[in-house]
Structure formats: structure tokens, C-alpha cells
Amino acid sequence: MPWQLVPDWNPDRCIVVFPEECFSNGVRSMPEVVSQRFDAVVIGAGPAGTVAATVLARSGRRTLLAERSTFPRTKVCGGCLAPAGIASLRDAGLGDALDSIDPLPLDALHLHARRATASYPIKQYLSIERGRMDQAFVEAATDAGATFISECRARVGVDDSVSLEYAGRQECHRPDLVVVADGLSGSSLAERDDFGWDIDQTSPMGLGAILRDPPPGTTSDGITMRCGVEGYVGSSRLSDGRWVVAAALSPEAIRNHGVQGAVHSVLRETGVDGKCAPSTRWKAVGHLTRRRMRRAAGRVLLVGDAAGYVEPLTGEGMSWGICRAADVLPYAEAIGRGDDVSAQWSSAAERMLRSRRVICRTVCGMARRPRLLEFGLRLSSRLPFTGWASQQLCWSHS
Template sequence: MSSPSRRDPDQDAEVIVVGAGPAGSTAATYLARAGIDVLLLEKTTFPRDKVCGDGLTPRGVKQLIDLGIDISPEAGWARSRGLRILTGDLTLELDWPELSSYPPYGLARTRHDFDDLLARTAQKAGARLYEQTAVTGAITDERTGRVIGVRAKTGPEKTPVSYRAPLVLACDGVSARLALSVGIDKHDKRPMGVAVRRYYKSPRHDDPFIEGHLELWDRSDPRDPKLLPGYGWAFPLGDGTVNVGLGILSTSKAFRSTDYRALLRSWLDGTPEEWGYREENAVGKIGGAGLPMGFNRTPHYRDGLLLLGDAGGMVSPFNGEGIQSAMESAQLAAECVVQALARPEGPSRERALEAYPLALKEEMGGYYRLGNLFAKAIGNPKVMRAATKYGLRINSLLPLVYKGLSGCYDARGGDGVDRLIAAASRVTPSA
């Protein structure tokens, strides 16, 4: 159980968690519940906005259930029964699948509320949250190179401080400042994405389906319009607004030259007027950020530093979801750290920590390798066109496409489709 005596007098915590997004707050919660003395450092102050689509598929919902969070509509969650896919003249409404691993519904909630709720959950569990504390880099042991703490600037005066702990979790999102400070760079061959979004007041705010629009056209050369590898979404929030946005993969030629904000506007101008996605109904500005995908930053464990969530490039190359994988990585990391801290420093503890990247590989590695190939393939506009035109019109393929793209399948057991996705994930070679 928790005991300050377990912490060395020259250390500030048993574990330092950097960043209180979904990865950091989830990890801090599990660690604190296991009796670990956790310091959770966050550069902003809650509640705060975070650019995101605010949507969770059933796989993400499972993470909230595991944490014991009240996910009832009364507690402020918008619930979805499935996904509506729109492409050309085709509209499909697909309920979330019945599975043993995940519930048959999705959720949405603004990150303004969601991240605040998760951070408070970590605090309630016993983690010490220091807000307005921006970590600037790792402190390493000169002799061994091991990460033994972090430097930060804290408070309105940005006062330099340092904190020490035997283990540090990098949960600082796509900027990955902590990993970079110890030379863990991203792999440029893995896909990246860019996504932009805006809130609109809309009568569709309580639509029971979340929506995916598969046709995003780059018309920069009017003689040669190209179908972009990505999709537009509309995630109803049940509070009078809808989160509407789009995400594009780096695998297309248009990736660097596209003006994403202009693309969002031109796509929405083409949607029916009564949906309300027009300037006069917009709430706030268009926000955008990068999506680090398919394990584009590894190793996920080295010398006392674990990478979680976006910091470890864990956004799904299939659908751009990153909350659920951030929380899954947190659950796995916490399990390994709890075991590690129960062992003496040295090889035995290292063995427990090495289990973290292995567990990640087992949970997501094969599926992401498959996703990286998928991202590469649809970067070719002809393949993307064929996929949207024919892939969704073959009824027998639908469950495969739906479960595969959403990541909602039973990795163990399940039906034939689940087994096929699980097998394909296992046999896909490294990209």
C-alpha cells in the first residue's frame, strides 16, 4: 500500500506522469489506486479546451467503464447507437456491433469537460496534480543515461523547478517534448495525419448516429480533382452543438499543400443548409493538430521513460482515434509499473518494465501494422476511389470494413469476421 517511506528522501514521487490528457490522467488514476505516490504535471489549467473530435467508439467507452466513470446521459454524455456512413449517393446506418469485449454504444463529450473529469478522477484516486507546470525536458543520470526526473517551469512566473522519481511516464501528446529531450525521434516512414474541427449549433445535435463522410475532394486543380485519403465527421454532443471536422492522412501527395481550414469550409458549404454547418452557427474558431499514427515513435520504453498515447504515436491509422489507445496504453503501462516498483532496482525491475512495449505490441501492434499498410494504399486516389465506390456496396464485406476500421472486434473468440481481422493483424509483416 501507499507509504511515503517507499519513496527515497531525494525523490519527489515514485512515478512522475507528464501531461494530464487521457493517457496521463488514466495512468495516474490506476497507479494511485494501486497505492503508488504519483506526481501528475500538466502545463495548462483545467478546465481547458483541446482540439479533438470528442468522439469515442465502443472500444474507448470500455476504458471509461474500466475506470468506473459514470457514463450515463444524465452525467453529460451523448450516446451513439452506431455510425452513419455517407459516400456519393450511398448512405448506410450501422449499429455498433454486439461483442464480448466492448459495449454496443459510443460516447461523445467535449474535451473541455472530458479531460477535466479524468484529471479530477486521478486526483480523487490520490495523484498529486500540479497544473500550470510545463515540463521542458528529462533529467538523466550522467553515468547511466537513465531518466531520473524532469525539469519544468511552474506557475505564472514560470519558475524553474525539477522533480525526481525512478520512473517517468511521457503523456505529453503529439509534441512529445519529453521523448525528444532524450533523443527518441519519430519514424518518418509511418503515417501521420492532420485533423481540423469546429463546433456548430445544429438541430442534429441529438442524432443517435455519429457520421462519417468518406468523400473529401481536393479541387486545387479543377481539371483534376482528387479524392483525399481521409474522412469528414459529425459527432453530435447533445448540448445543442455538433463537432464537425475532417482528417487527412500524410500518405497522399496533396498532404502538404492542402489548406485544411479551407477544405473544411468548402465541404460544409456543400452540406444541406438545414444541418446548420454555416458560419453564422459556428461556435469558436477552427482548430487543428497533427495525428501521430501507427506507433510512429518508439521505443515505448527505455531507461526509466515510458511513452504513452500520442507521445508514442498511438493514433489509429484506420480511423484517427487516439483517446482510446491513449487510455489502453495507460492501463498497460500502469500494470507494468506497479509490478516493476514492487521489485528491487536492477534487472528484475527492468524485466517488468520491458513487458510494457511487449503488451502494447500484443494489443495494438499487429492491427496498427495492418493500418499502416491501409493508410499507404488509400494514399493513392485511385485506390481510395475504388474503396469508397465499391467497398461499401458489397454487403458481405460490410461487417469486415466496419469492424476493421473502427477497431471494434473481439481479438479473442468472436465471429468469423473478428477472427479474420485478428488473424490478419497477427500475420501482417512490419511496414
């Protein structure tokens, strides 16, 4: 395989393509050099990655969005988008993309623990189907000028370079900025010990499915959340008439009863006898509660679940990622000037997310004590602080 030098080739900046035959018999021959070069590489096309790619591409940066899956893909998610995320999407120019997928307004949160129920009015939440939303946001990113490659596995090297494997090719990029938005099960930082995870091995596992019929015990006008000792199960309607069901269940419950058994045990504990159809195809993700040892270093910024996660009970995971990703430009500019922004990026994330994570941890802690939650729900339905409680649950400002 001959290799060519393009006229303005700068080895620090261009893409080096290693055709498959370069690796035959384990021998790497001279690479082919491709003239295309990206200022920013974004890894992962969930809400965090697509928003970051759109914002960066719109600023004139040559942006590559690399995604491991075949798109559109399904994703374990309750699909309830919080007001702060919606506002951030509109500010980032993704309002039309959001509207194009017919999001369904959600007006109420119905919480159940043991035999108690409380309904809280919620404002401006939207129910969305993740497959459609992420696809629409990828299209918005490419409309803004980003290049999208699916079925492409990205890895960040110790020198902040990005290796891509797709369509039998291997490429190495050296962009000015790398945004890692590869979620909880991302693999792009496997070589970077400095970005290791601190995973709470006792935390629940995430599960999700899309159903044609409403899951048992679901109220049609909002989010239904049923909490038991084994975890919690949430459901809401989608605009196409299907239903999304998402659960966070203890690893022991899944080990002892299987996924269906653990879901039914939570439903039973809250007084529901019905079962999800045995044919329900659950998708799973691993332990949910985790922190990164760091959220940025050198030219690499972490955003969305890739930067850390708590639990889905208060429904703001997508919005955490969207709000941080929408804020990426000033950091991209500073990195372009050669500044080290890792401390600022991490502390800005901490400032934005701290109060929401405290609320999320508190509510999740209560949910694990159904008797306490039952007492709280009975109390809240009698006292005039229902409005205050629902305001705390809705994340309306970033």
C-alpha cells in the same frame, strides 16, 4: 536564498525547488529543498495520463500529474469513445467519472464517399466532449490521491529525472517511475534523442472544432464521416446539443485552400453544398502518422499518442491510450524492483494495438481512394456482411 536540508533527505528522491531568484543574472544559488517526494510522475492530463495517474495513485503510490495547459482545455478530437476504452475505464474505476459527463450513445456510423453512402450499426460507442472528460478524469485522479499541477511544463532528463516549470518555479524530481503521456504535440522528451519521432511528412494534419449548429451534411443519430481525396471530415452530436467536427486533411490541401476551403472541398466531393460558419474556430495538430524510436527505457514508459499514432478515421486513439495506461501497475512494480521492463512494455503495446492499427491503416488507405471506397460502400450495403464490417470497425476488446 538559504537552503534547508530536510531530516530524511535523500538527494536521489526528493524535489529540489529552484526559486526564480536563484537564476537572477544567470547565477544559480543554492536550491531550497522541499521534503515532498513522488513515487511516480505522469506527464500530460489527457485520457492516457489521467488513467495512469488514477491507477498509480489508487495503488498507494505518491503520484504527480503534471499538465502544460490551463485546465479545462479544448482538444482536437472527434470525441467518439470506443467500447474497448469504455470497458477499460470502468475496470480502472473511472466509470462514475465517465457517467458524470453525460456521454451520448452513438448507434450508427454513416460513411460517405463521392455519391455513395453506407450506414453501419455500431454498439456502445459514446460521444464525449474532451474538455469535460479530461477535467472529470483529472478530478478522479486527485480523488484517488494524485497531486495535479496545471500550467506546468515537464521535461525528462537524460538520467530519467523530471524537471518541472510552473508558477515561476523550477523543480527537479527523481521518481521511481515516469509515465510520459504528453500526446502528439508533447515537449517533455525534447532532450531525449533516444525517444525521437519518425513522422510521416505526407500524413494528414488533424483539425477540430465545436459548433453550435450541426455541420453541413451531418446525420443526427451517430457518427457522420465524409471521405474525399483531400482527407475526411467527421462529426457527431454532444449531449449538450452542440456538435463536434474533426478532420484529417492533406497538408497540400490546407496549404492550397486553407482549412475552411479544404473542409468544404471534402464536403462538396460527397455531395454537400453547405459550409461551416466562417467564424468556426479550428484548432490544429501536426502530421498525425508517427512512430517513436522506442516506447520505454529505464524508468520511463510512454503511453497514448506519445507512444505513436496512425490516424483518427476508425476512432480509437483515446482507447489505445486508456487501455495501455490501465495496464501500467505491473510494470511500475517491476521498475520498483529494479527490473528493466522496456522490452516487455513495448511488445505488450505492439500485441494490444497491432490488429487495430492494421484495420485503421487499411480503412485510411481506402479512404484516400474515394472511387474504391465508393465501390466498397455500394457493395457493402447490398451484401449481408454489413454486420461483420461494423464489428471490425468497433474496437470492443482490449
